[in-house]
Amino acid sequence: MSVLSFLILFPFFIAFVLFFLKKDSLVRSFIVFIGAAGELSLSVYFAIDSYLYHDIEMGTFYLSETHDLDMLIAALELCLMLVVFFLAVKYKKYPVMILSALGTIPALYMDLTGKSTTMASHIKVDHLTVIMVLVVGVVGSLICMYAVGYIRDYHRHHKEFRDRSGYFLSLLFAFLGAMMGLISSDNLTWMFFFWEVTSVCSFLLIGYSRTPEAVHNSFRALWMNLLGGCAFMAAIIFCIYVMEITNISQLLVYASLPTVTVFPVAMLAFAALTKSAQMPFSGWLLGAMVAPTPSSALLHSATMVKAGVYLLLRLSPMMCGTYAGTMVAVIGGFTFFAASLLAITVSDGKKVLAYSTVSNLGLITAAAGCGMEEAVWAGIMLLIFHSVTKSMMFMSVGAYENSTGSRDVEDMHGMIVRYPRLAFIMTIGIFGMSVVPMGMCVAKWAALRAFIDSGSVYLTLFLCFGSASTIFYWIKWLGKIFSVSRGSERHKDNVPAVEWIAMYPLAILAMVLCLVYPLISALAVIPYIQNAFSGSVSRLVTAAFESGSAGGEGIIAAISTEDFIIMGVMLICICLLPVAMKMVNSVQERQVLSYMSGFNSGNDRSFYDSHGEEKDQWLSNWYMNGLFGEKRLLPFCLVLSSAFVISMMTVCAIGGLFI
Amino acid sequence: MRISKSPWLLHYDGSSCNGCDIEVLASTTPRFDVERFGIVNTGNPKHADIFLCTGGINSQNEDVVRQIYDQMPDPKVVLACGICACDGGIFKDCYNILGGTDTVIPVDVYVPGCAVRPEALIDGVIKALKILDEKAEKMKRGEYKSLTSAEYAEKLKGMKTASDKEKEDENA
Amino acid sequence: MAAKRSVIPFGPQHPVLPEPIHIDLVTEDEKVVEAIPSIGFVHRGLEQLVTKKDFGEMVYVAERICGICSFGHGYGYVKTIEHIMGIEPTDRARYIRTMLFELSRMHSHILWLGLMADAFGFESLFMETWKIREKILDMLEAATGGRVIFSIMRIGGLRKDVPDDVMKGFLPELDKVVEGIKACEAAFLSDPAVLGRLKGVGYISKEDAIALGCEGPFLRASGVEHDNRMRGYAAYGDMDFKIITSDEGDSYGRCYVRIHEIYESASIVRQCIEKMPQEGIYVPIKGFPNGEHMTVIEQPRGGACYYVHASGKKFIERMRVRTPTFANIPALAKTLQGCDVADVPILVVTIDPCISCTER
Amino acid sequence: MTFANFTKTELKNLFRKPATDKYPNGPASLKESTRGHVSNNMDACVLCSVCQMRCPTGAITVDRKAQTWTIRPFSCIQCRRCVDNCPKKSLSMQKEYTEPDQIKKEQVFDLSDRQKEVLAEQARQAAERAKAALEAGKKKSSE
Amino acid sequence: MLDGLEIVELTGLLNNIKAVKTDGFSLMQICATKIDESYEILYTFGKGYDIRNLKTVVREGEHVPSITDMFEAAYLYENEIHDLFGIAVDGINHDYKGTLYRTAEETPFR
Amino acid sequence: MTEYSMISVIIYLIFAPFIVSILSGVDRIVTARMQGRCGPRLLQPWFDLIKLFSKESTAVNGIQKILVMAHCFFAIFSGAIFFAGGDILLVLFALTMAEVFLILGAYSVNAAYSEIGAQRELLQMMAYEPMTLLTAAGFYLSAGSFRVTDIISGNVPLILKMPGFFIGFCFVLVVKLRKSPFDLATSHHANQEIIKGLTGDLSGPVYGFSLLAELYEEALMLGMAGLFFLTSDRMSIIAVFIAIAVIMFVMSLIDNIFPRVKWETLLKTEWIVTFFAGGGNLIILSLIRK
Ligand code: SF4
Ligand code: SF4
Ligand code: SF4
Ligand code: SF4
Ligand code: SF4
Numbered sequence A: 001m002s003v004l005s006f007l008i009l010f011p012f013f014i015a016f017v018l019f020f021l022k023k024d025s026l027v028r029s030f031i032v033f034i035g036a037a038g039e040l041s042l043s044v045y046f047a048i049d050s051y052l053y054h055d056i057e058m059g060t061f062y063l064s065e066t067h068d069l070d071m072l073i074a075a076l077e078l079c080l081m082l083v084v085f086f087l088a089v090k091y092k093k094y095p096v097m098i099l100s101a102l103g104t105i106p107a108l109y110m111d112l113t114g115k116s117t118t119m120a121s122h123i124k125v126d127h128l129t130v131i132m133v134l135v136v137g138v139v140g141s142l143i144c145m146y147a148v149g150y151i152r153d154y155h156r157h158h159k160e161f162r163d164r165s166g167y168f169l170s171l172l173f174a175f176l177g178a179m180m181g182l183i184s185s186d187n188l189t190w191m192f193f194f195w196e197v198t199s200v201c202s203f204l205l206i207g208y209s210r211t212p213e214a215v216h217n218s219f220r221a222l223w224m225n226l227l228g229g230c231a232f233m234a235a236i237i238f239c240i241y242v243m244e245i246t247n248i249s250q251l252l253v254y255a256s257l258p259t260v261t262v263f264p265v266a267m268l269a270f271a272a273l274t275k276s277a278q279m280p281f282s283g284w285l286l287g288a289m290v291a292p293t294p295s296s297a298l299l300h301s302a303t304m305v306k307a308g309v310y311l312l313l314r315l316s317p318m319m320c321g322t323y324a325g326t327m328v329a330v331i332g333g334f335t336f337f338a339a340s341l342l343a344i345t346v347s348d349g350k351k352v353l354a355y356s357t358v359s360n361l362g363l364i365t366a367a368a369g370c371g372m373e374e375a376v377w378a379g380i381m382l383l384i385f386h387s388v389t390k391s392m393m394f395m396s397v398g399a400y401e402n403s404t405g406s407r408d409v410e411d412m413h414g415m416i417v418r419y420p421r422l423a424f425i426m427t428i429g430i431f432g433m434s435v436v437p438m439g440m441c442v443a444k445w446a447a448l449r450a451f452i453d454s455g456s457v458y459l460t461l462f463l464c465f466g467s468a469s470t471i472f473y474w475i476k477w478l479g480k481i482f483s484v485s486r487g488s489e490r491h492k493d494n495v496p497a498v499e500w501i502a503m504y505p506l507a508i509l510a511m512v513l514c515l516v517y518p519l520i521s522a523l524a525v526i527p528y529i530q531n532a533f534s535g536s537v538s539r540l541v542t543a544a545f546e547s548g549s550a551g552g553e554g555i556i557a558a559i560s561t562e563d564f565i566i567m568g569v570m571l572i573c574i575c576l577l578p579v580a581m582k583m584v585n586s587v588q589e590r591q592v593l594s595y596m597s598g599f600n601s602g603n604d605r606s607f608y609d610s611h612g613e614e615k616d617q618w619l620s621n622w623y624m625n626g627l628f629g630e631k632r633l634l635p636f637c638l639v640l641s642s643a644f645v646i647s648m649m650t651v652c653a654i655g656g657l658f659i
Numbered sequence B: 001m002r003i004s005k006s007p008w009l010l011h012y013d014g015s016s017c018n019g020c021d022i023e024v025l026a027s028t029t030p031r032f033d034v035e036r037f038g039i040v041n042t043g044n045p046k047h048a049d050i051f052l053c054t055g056g057i058n059s060q061n062e063d064v065v066r067q068i069y070d071q072m073p074d075p076k077v078v079l080a081c082g083i084c085a086c087d088g089g090i091f092k093d094c095y096n097i098l099g100g101t102d103t104v105i106p107v108d109v110y111v112p113g114c115a116v117r118p119e120a121l122i123d124g125v126i127k128a129l130k131i132l133d134e135k136a137e138k139m140k141r142g143e144y145k146s147l148t149s150a151e152y153a154e155k156l157k158g159m160k161t162a163s164d165k166e167k168e169d170e171n172a
Numbered sequence C: 001m002a003a004k005r006s007v008i009p010f011g012p013q014h015p016v017l018p019e020p021i022h023i024d025l026v027t028e029d030e031k032v033v034e035a036i037p038s039i040g041f042v043h044r045g046l047e048q049l050v051t052k053k054d055f056g057e058m059v060y061v062a063e064r065i066c067g068i069c070s071f072g073h074g075y076g077y078v079k080t081i082e083h084i085m086g087i088e089p090t091d092r093a094r095y096i097r098t099m100l101f102e103l104s105r106m107h108s109h110i111l112w113l114g115l116m117a118d119a120f121g122f123e124s125l126f127m128e129t130w131k132i133r134e135k136i137l138d139m140l141e142a143a144t145g146g147r148v149i150f151s152i153m154r155i156g157g158l159r160k161d162v163p164d165d166v167m168k169g170f171l172p173e174l175d176k177v178v179e180g181i182k183a184c185e186a187a188f189l190s191d192p193a194v195l196g197r198l199k200g201v202g203y204i205s206k207e208d209a210i211a212l213g214c215e216g217p218f219l220r221a222s223g224v225e226h227d228n229r230m231r232g233y234a235a236y237g238d239m240d241f242k243i244i245t246s247d248e249g250d251s252y253g254r255c256y257v258r259i260h261e262i263y264e265s266a267s268i269v270r271q272c273i274e275k276m277p278q279e280g281i282y283v284p285i286k287g288f289p290n291g292e293h294m295t296v297i298e299q300p301r302g303g304a305c306y307y308v309h310a311s312g313k314k315f316i317e318r319m320r321v322r323t324p325t326f327a328n329i330p331a332l333a334k335t336l337q338g339c340d341v342a343d344v345p346i347l348v349v350t351i352d353p354c355i356s357c358t359e360r
Numbered sequence D: 001m002t003f004a005n006f007t008k009t010e011l012k013n014l015f016r017k018p019a020t021d022k023y024p025n026g027p028a029s030l031k032e033s034t035r036g037h038v039s040n041n042m043d044a045c046v047l048c049s050v051c052q053m054r055c056p057t058g059a060i061t062v063d064r065k066a067q068t069w070t071i072r073p074f075s076c077i078q079c080r081r082c083v084d085n086c087p088k089k090s091l092s093m094q095k096e097y098t099e100p101d102q103i104k105k106e107q108v109f110d111l112s113d114r115q116k117e118v119l120a121e122q123a124r125q126a127a128e129r130a131k132a133a134l135e136a137g138k139k140k141s142s143e
Numbered sequence E: 001m002l003d004g005l006e007i008v009e010l011t012g013l014l015n016n017i018k019a020v021k022t023d024g025f026s027l028m029q030i031c032a033t034k035i036d037e038s039y040e041i042l043y044t045f046g047k048g049y050d051i052r053n054l055k056t057v058v059r060e061g062e063h064v065p066s067i068t069d070m071f072e073a074a075y076l077y078e079n080e081i082h083d084l085f086g087i088a089v090d091g092i093n094h095d096y097k098g099t100l101y102r103t104a105e106e107t108p109f110r
Numbered sequence F: 001m002t003e004y005s006m007i008s009v010i011i012y013l014i015f016a017p018f019i020v021s022i023l024s025g026v027d028r029i030v031t032a033r034m035q036g037r038c039g040p041r042l043l044q045p046w047f048d049l050i051k052l053f054s055k056e057s058t059a060v061n062g063i064q065k066i067l068v069m070a071h072c073f074f075a076i077f078s079g080a081i082f083f084a085g086g087d088i089l090l091v092l093f094a095l096t097m098a099e100v101f102l103i104l105g106a107y108s109v110n111a112a113y114s115e116i117g118a119q120r121e122l123l124q125m126m127a128y129e130p131m132t133l134l135t136a137a138g139f140y141l142s143a144g145s146f147r148v149t150d151i152i153s154g155n156v157p158l159i160l161k162m163p164g165f166f167i168g169f170c171f172v173l174v175v176k177l178r179k180s181p182f183d184l185a186t187s188h189h190a191n192q193e194i195i196k197g198l199t200g201d202l203s204g205p206v207y208g209f210s211l212l213a214e215l216y217e218e219a220l221m222l223g224m225a226g227l228f229f230l231t232s233d234r235m236s237i238i239a240v241f242i243a244i245a246v247i248m249f250v251m252s253l254i255d256n257i258f259p260r261v262k263w264e265t266l267l268k269t270e271w272i273v274t275f276f277a278g279g280g281n282l283i284i285l286s287l288i289r290k
């Protein structure tokens, strides 16, 4: 327990210290470094510790008596509400006050009256927790390290913003702590508290630069998340007053009684959808791109948005075949597809990443909503791979922006020659996101199989269409990086060492994960699924069991050893490419100009134009704005998904409350 | 395996009157069907083995012709199609005509005609294919490398100065 | 923020267009947002040859202004000189000229159909049309001795007579040509897949077409009833034919006009052969031309102007040709804005560019 | 509108004999009137140089000293102007075209022996006439 | 011998052309001819089958106003005259500045 | 790996290019005949390939070359997995990977037409991938496994269960065999607005590698088409050959009676066909399975 509490509290402590170190100094960098390194090693230690000394098979439970802590949490909740109130008044955004109050006041009431605790323990550690702790701990800490270098450059480039980097770093750490709390809480009220902390932290981070756009976007993020918080609260109230339970694990016991659980599950799922920026709520995440890159990386890839899907994955045993499950699956699948199409139409690197995040979260959501073991397996795998790869992508885009002043994909032309190291990171990232044998694709593969098995035609279709679109935007990006024109030279990138410290391990991790994922699967994911689903043998799952393809064995069978070896070979071949490149390039051959209709002006960059002058050739990617443009597709998607969510929620509410 | 079994052809219209061009095009159509000899009209210098140039060279297209020629991989042959491409034809007195194709790149086969007949073109191509095979043979033995257009220009300069000298001698 | 636009060169060397035309294309995805054409790759300066070749020799140069409308150019030049010198060619010469002119028009239009098919990627249609075209080339060769350059024109008439039995032999061939074109017409004008590539592509309104000075089928496809043959030169005054127009104003309309003009031309050729007068083929000329004149005739691609300024010497002062393609280029530049990259060849082909005569 | 209406034509073609000429395995399709290359009947040519003057591309050279008539087929545009203008009708247009070649060959026609004699005879007569005229002139002047 | 020929002063050129335009004519061609030391510029307009010609004489060094405001398509002709004859044309809406024809010999007709 | 799969992989590796060359030689002759021409020799595609390898190797830059070779390697590799009876999804993913390398190769030269070709190739992938994935899903549903060895061990030809998938797959074939109306990215006719598209800047042996890859890829695609007909019965191999012959014929006919469409039409057509033919069949199969 002490490790865990340290894991949660330590970041808060660092955050507290950093809050007062306003000036950039060696001391501050050192503290960040210590904090990050500490958190990282702690989480690894925690994982090993849990495996070796605790019973994570059935979950280890802590803290069943917590009156004092509850009071503390109530007080902190009140503080959060006040912060929101203060800023809402300051920027005249009053509606968020209502949302905030709607969520917080019942929580306060229950905390103070002690309703929110039964004898059940508040903290639970099982396989999923360990996985999440590792993800958040490793990726999150690396991001914090990266942030030190980044925020310095950021302020060097953006003199117009006031340097509040201490506050920024402190928020990042607070966030980390909150995430740790969230993933280890079993008690719903506690979870709610951490949930709200992440909402408010992200709100503050998005509004960091205080430009009107940033403020506007931050409030959008806030109200969406608070709306989710209200739904969360509704679920808690229902659990406490109707079902007389307080914990998620207790809720899971009712998995086989979908009529009982449909209301709380639907409400929690709704909250998760807002947090994971699923379709009608995807707007906040896109808007969050105004924030400095580390917060984008942290919010969008590694942590906050993962909180949503984490909750969904927890709930997934209760979603198979229920209305709530259908809602989640459809929204997830739809988001996966629609966001990939939207990602095609944008050229701002961070925006592409944001849409792709929304899209991938959609897939995880769909996997959770589908509720089949294999799907959940794929969902968890996706979550791991996505965190590592996407945070790396965000970091490299940020580093590129700080080196060149632009983060537009179109400006990454010929990066492989100009900034080879960054290009290398990005290439790994993009490969990781899009092609086999890298992780994401393998998980998609398992998901496809699960979707087919579950008989949901719509999910299968969404997945097929969505992954085809995914390839498009990733590869065109990669293509830009590889477009080399003769005579371009290597530029010096001014990426600080700390950023490399963050990026290299992630890059290596991304590669290594591809090789060791069977291990992760066997050690953590499959045991978790077997436990989680043991109590809830729904009709569909039984069917799957009978056909002999579900369960631990089935999941491994989805990707057989043979396939795994083949993929290993592919990975090695890809790794050998740079070597081959060196070798082939050593063979001299006649170099010719690239083809420009015979009117090349002597280098690969320009041709003679209609006025006989040299004109630079410029090659831009496709964005298909006419077909899938944000203006065209987005409103349509939002309306469609909102209508769907509203109707499904209504059905669930009526079904859960009155039947 | 002879390279001449699959000659791919690139056609560029220098400053022809179109007469030769349509005949070149006609030779790819059913009546003459040069695909019988494996000829494909590629249009891309990087894939081509035979460069078929019609029309004379003028000051605006000389660079284009040079560039296309240089972009073609060895072994390659150049066919000058039509009288214009052979020596400037009826236009050779025009202020903007520098001369036939051989003023900028080396020509392997001259195909006369105004306009060149598809049959003559076929004859010319068949002749060119023999040369292509010879070049390929020599290339294999490492004895052959085609001149680049720049080298050719040098060579021409050399030739000219030599003949100029002769003329001067004569005058003297 | 980098522009999401590509700047690419299109031509001069380009596979779909044997014509060395160059266009600077600025595109967004596949949409062309800006297109600046440039010509001059074929510019020879043949108008200046008048200072080196006498007015009789210039006929050979005029024929080689373009190898496709070779006959028309020869005719245009000769007619201008004849007008200045006040010569009236014999009836038989007029009829044979008309017949050859219309055969050239047919071969040119069929050639165009093929290139059009090629431009939208319909290879077999291209092959089919060019297969049919060979029949006309055979006729032309039988009549004149050349497939594309005829060398039959002379000031005052023709250099060579075409025997009547040869001309009679054309009639059944013409029927076959028309029949073949009918089969292709089905593909051009009523296949939905082809229509998808033609309808609405490169629209020019009637007003624009007139204002931009468009010519020929391009103009008629925008609904303007204008055909210089109606001026009645050569033997057109004696012929019965109608002006083909279309109100579509797009690439489809241009196909429609050209295909139907082929039928009209076939009918004119037939009329010529049937009514062929029997008498000499040329009148001798004396002296040198003196004066200036501009002739406007209808080439396959539209009206062409021939201007000659002569001052009674062996060498004329100035010859100028304004060709239909030249007149159509501003309209082309206009239609290119906003089209797809895939449509660029189609649009360039719809004006039926003969850069050769455009740049001379 | 009929979908894929070219199918019939294509299938018909498939089962028909191809429209392709046999050339080069068969004869080239040359018409009676085809303008191929210029040839000179050196039995009739008088080396008057009219053809050289008339040729638009300067493809003909008449060398009276060497008694040859030379054509550069790689410059000839087959316009037939020389043929039409030859006063002796010694030129003719053959329907076979000039073969492609690796170099731009010239074709030299030597005057036939008979014609050489004829020309020499003519020249002698001309010389005599000139001489006679000259003498006549001399006489006149002396007178 | 030219149809509807009218010879106008360079100064009155634009007004005359405006009148032609008001009559509904469109531009057919513009060309130049060098006569001794000056240049004749011939503007040809057409309406249906009617033709009207305007001729003006430009001396060496004189500038010609562009008519591209009235006839958009005139730019090619004007550029051509500039490139081949070296006559300066002012205010062309699309001025190639001497690069329409990139000839070996500059202004060969001059 | 069983002996059978060993043998079939070896046959594939050694003979596939040759066999596919002959097939496309036949295709070229048939095309020519449809156009009223004689057409090339039967082995013409093979000659073309060999020729390329004897040409001089020129390159715009070094990266391009290695990327194209990687493309070739992975194309062959994915075919090998298929003929070894491996997982069909893995085959498709590996094929995608191969395509990616080709596209990167085209990007790497920084030339207008290559890049347009690359974008279009990407677009084509986007257009046909849903269908190929769905086809795999269809095989899984009807044969209970993604593995080729399991798929062909049934008693009835799967085409009976999967007609919709087959129709959709034929649309994919039009793209993959680079036939009009969908040959947007390169063009097997030299007459289109982009010059051989993404292979436009390859020359000599490097281009040879990409053609070789194409031959292997075609073998793979035809093999996949064969899966619809192959059963545990040995004689079904004859059905496969007949089917492939018919498919090839229909492909060249289609090639000859259509103009090329534009990219939007391609995308829409492919997706609509995928959605209705593939999706419809998928629904039916799922229902049957339940
Ligand atoms: S290379 Fe040029 S375009 Fe690219 S970032 Fe540097 S300065 Fe800008
Ligand atoms: S082409 Fe331009 S943008 Fe690209 S690397 Fe070279 S200089 Fe930079
Ligand atoms: S040789 Fe004759 S036909 Fe050929 S381009 Fe020259 S002038 Fe035209
Ligand atoms: S597109 Fe190719 S085949 Fe067609 S005319 Fe042009 S060069 Fe010839
Ligand atoms: S459009 Fe011009 S270049 Fe093309 S074939 Fe016709 S005449 Fe020749």
Ligand code: SF4
Pocket (backbone or CB within 6 Å): C065, C066, C067, C068, C069, C070, C072, C073, C299, C300, C301, C323, C324, C325, C353, C354, C355, C356, C357, C358
């Ligand atoms: S318009 Fe074109 S085809 Fe007609 S004569 Fe002029 S150049 Fe030739």
Ligand code: SF4
Pocket (backbone or CB within 6 Å): D040, D044, D045, D046, D047, D048, D049, D050, D051, D052, D062, D069, D085, D086, D087, D088, D089, D090, D091
């Ligand atoms: S060929 Fe005729 S024109 Fe020529 S030199 Fe001989 S006789 Fe005179």
Ligand code: SF4
Pocket (backbone or CB within 6 Å): D038, D054, D055, D056, D057, D058, D059, D060, D071, D075, D076, D077, D078, D079, D080, D081, D082, D083
């Ligand atoms: S045919 Fe014409 S070009 Fe040839 S030699 Fe006679 S006059 Fe000269």
